[in-house]
Amino acid sequence: MTDRRLTPATERVALDSWRDRLQRPTYTPGRAARLAVPVADLCRAPDGARDRQVNFGADLLVIDETGPWAFVQAQADGYCGWLRAEALTGERPVITxxxxxxxxxxxxxxxxxxxxxxxxxxxxxxxxxxxxxxxxxxxxxxxxxxxxxxDQPARDPGAVAQSLLGTPYLWGGNSRWGIDCSGLAQAALTACAIACPGDSDMQQAAFPATDQIGRGDLLFWPGHVAMALDAERMIHATAYSMSVIIEPITDAIARIDAAGQGPFRGAHRPPPPQPGAGFP
The missing domain is CATH 2.30.30.40 (SH3 Domains)
Known part of the structure; x- marks a missing residue:
């Protein structure tokens, strides 16, 4: 079964590279484009619900178009969705x-x-x-x-996450104007040139589990992720406060369990930052 969030296809068009996995009326090599607006929603359907967002300068592959909407795949993490075609440009000077x-x-x-x-x-x-x-x-x-x-990656995902303290919570958000739990984790890791998927379930699958919580580890609950600042504290974007906050890990585990949103699924450890790798 394919994950629609990572499947570069609509009901009528799929990427050429997916010919052996999906049957569609037609296939396309896609058209390279770049986001030319500060931030744009990636929607499940034209004018539909937001799944994620992409930021200015994001490289995208246009797979399908209908009216004012374009179906794209983000080259950084493979996430797919619909956005307004007017937000795109064909001009793609080298990102420095x-x-x-x-x-x-x-x-x-x-x-x-x-x-x-x-x-x-x-x-x-x-x-x-x-x-x-x-x-x-x-x-x-x-x-x-x-x-x-x-032009150099950051060295500490925790410090990057802390720079976003107070940012308003926004479901599917990926920017300073609004961010959610997986958006915060992805922003912090990407700033350190650590590849990171867009949603919490993908993030949990991407990184190995660890029994000892340390700075930069990702902590998971059903549908939620936080980043450990040390063995006792974590930072996360949460609807509990509608913002990015720091709180004790034990308090968060108890609060989330009491709300019926648990259980705690443990910690997973992203790789350490590699200076210069995949950046900018």
Whole structure:
């Protein structure tokens, strides 16, 4: 059985590479595109429910289109869904940097007193062509504060997650404007060049279990994931507070069990950061 979230096919079109796995009326090699808006929902159907989000600069493969909607697969984690086609561009200059802070602004010129064009979230991919007056110039136009971008991965997923403290909870969210539990885990690990799937069940399957909880481990419940900051504390995006919070692990286990949302499924350990690997 295929997982619809990772299946690059609609009812009428599938990727060429899936010919031996899926029968469809037609197949396509797909069309490379890039997200050109700050953040976009990946929906289950055109104008349907949000599953996840993708951020500015995300490389996508367009598989099908209907009206104003495009069915795409995110190249970073394989997640599939529908988004508004107007959010895409065919221009794909080389991504050289990523946003390294929770959020930043894009300005029309290298001057912080000018009116910003739009905001970007942690992890947004940037094609930087040069630096001037403390700003990074973007290939498609616009300037980002230089101290907000990096071409090197972070070293501590826990620290990245902590930078998002207070971010509002949003089901399926992947940005500073709103994030959910698996979105927070993915953002923190991806910032450290650690490949991470998009949803908590995928994340639990992707990393090996561990009996001793340590910093950066992922802690799982049915439909929920948190990140350990040490053996006693964890950080997570939770509907309990509708935000990203830190709380004692034992308290969270008891609270979640009492709410009938358990049991605790244990800890899984992502690999350590590998400097330069798969980044930016």
């Amino acid at each position: 940097h990523r946003v390294a802070t929770p959020a930043t602004h894009v300005y029309p010129e290298p001057n912080l007193k000018t009116r910003e064009l739009f905001g970007l979230s942690l992890g947004a991919g940037l094609a930087v062509t040069g630096f001037r007056d403390g700003f990074a110039a973007l290939a498609g136009g616009g300037w980002v504060p230089a101290q907000h971008v990096t």
